[in-house]
Amino acid sequence: MATSSMYVDENVENRGCKGKMPVLRQTRSERKVLGEIKNVIHTKQETKTTANPQEETPIPKKVARENNFLNVTAYVNDIYKHLRRIEKKLLVSENHLEGQQITEKTRAVLVDWLVKIQSHFQLLQETLQLTVHIIDSYIEKSKSVTNNNAQLIGLAAIFLASKYEETDALEVADLLFVCNEELQEHEILKAEGEILKCLDYNLGHPVPLHFIRRYSRVAGATPAEHSLAKYISDMTLLDAAFCHVKPSMIAATSVVLAFCVARNKIHPEFWTVGLIHFSTYKLSDFFDLIPKIATLIVDSSSSKLQSIRRKYSKAQSYCVSLMPGVQPVTGIINQFCEKSHSIIK
Structure with a gap:
């Protein structure tokens, strides 16, 4: 197997950013994720979090009927039980x-x-x-x-x-x-x-986005809050220290941080009863993970690796990487960088 140095990678990065790169897949921009067709992520006005965790789903009946075919509502609980089960088996050490x-x-x-x-x-x-x-x-x-x-x-x-x-x-x-x-x-x-x-042909590993979609839907996240959670979870890809953390837990941390940043308020009730039920996590279960991911976001502003920040600075991603709340020094996310952060106090 021939080798190729990472110096070539940097040249290709520059070519992609500054050179004239042909559009090879114009049709990709028209595709939609199956689970996101017809506004899977609704605004707070359209979706409310259920107060009863024993209910089948916190999604309003009208919305559930509209998206039932694409979101396989009847099977969603079994699907996520399966994802939680296999994510444990396929984790990297x-x-x-x-x-x-x-x-x-x-x-x-x-x-x-x-x-x-x-x-x-x-x-x-x-x-x-x-x-x-x-x-x-x-x-x-x-x-x-x-x-x-x-x-x-x-x-x-x-x-x-x-x-x-x-x-x-x-x-x-x-x-x-x-x-x-x-x-x-x-x-x-x-x-x-x-x-x-x-890998023994085993590629069916759950990723954080699978769980972020579920949590965002349960909590009635706005599109911007959902995009911010995706940005936070993507940032963890850069750091090998997060490889052993379950995707569902990275998703949970990303969602609660996104709510706090987007709403400019630190409040434990952002992790709702419905989220506790459907994620199986209490806020205390990922308390120690919050400052680690928050620090990663804050430090990213001074990193040379800016592809993720640039990707989420665009209008189609609601410019979430430019939000005041994720900026170093002044952003509310800085308050989570200490182990003594107060979200569950």
Whole structure:
């Protein structure tokens, strides 16, 4: 398997940002996520949180009827029980980079570059999050990923993830373009096969977005609050320290932080009775995770890896990375950076 340095990655990043990059997938902008068709995320005026956690769903009957076919309301509880069960089995270990040939810095640069690819080809959020999980799982199990072949593994991983998640999957020609043809088709296909064998063809790992959609719907989040939760969860992809945390817990932390930031208020009741019921988490269950993720968001402003922040600074994402509440020093999110933060006091 030939190798390619991460220096090439940086050149490709610059090419994508400053050069004239052809639009290879115009139809992607017209696609919608199945679970988000017909306004899955409703405003507070349209959706209210139920006070009774024993009810089947907190979604108003009218909304449930409108979206029943696409949201498979009758099966949603069983689906999320299944997701919570399998997320435990497929987690990457906490110190999966220890003793590996790839460094944490190289991994972060790789993820940042893959965000650019996801944005350019207008791939689904699930595709990006699954890509990162595939990479981390392969790093842990194969022990053959190095700083030199990380780009190849990253491209093979996003190729696989797009086949798993997309209706219009990436083609090898797309991947050859973004790597400036430093790699060859047979190398990418070979790496794809090696990853599949190493992971025993198991790509069905839940990602935080699966749970964020559910929590946002239960809580009646606004589109901006939902987008902010996605931004917060995506930021955790850059840091290998969050690889061992269950996606459902990252989602829970992202949602409660999003509510506090968007509403500019720290209040434990943002994690509602309905959210406790459907997530199975009390606020105290992820109390220690809140300052870690909050610190990651605050520190991101001074990082060289800005792809995620730029992606969420656009109008289609409600410019959530530019919100006053997530800015260093002045933003309300700074109040969560200490372990003694007061959200449950």
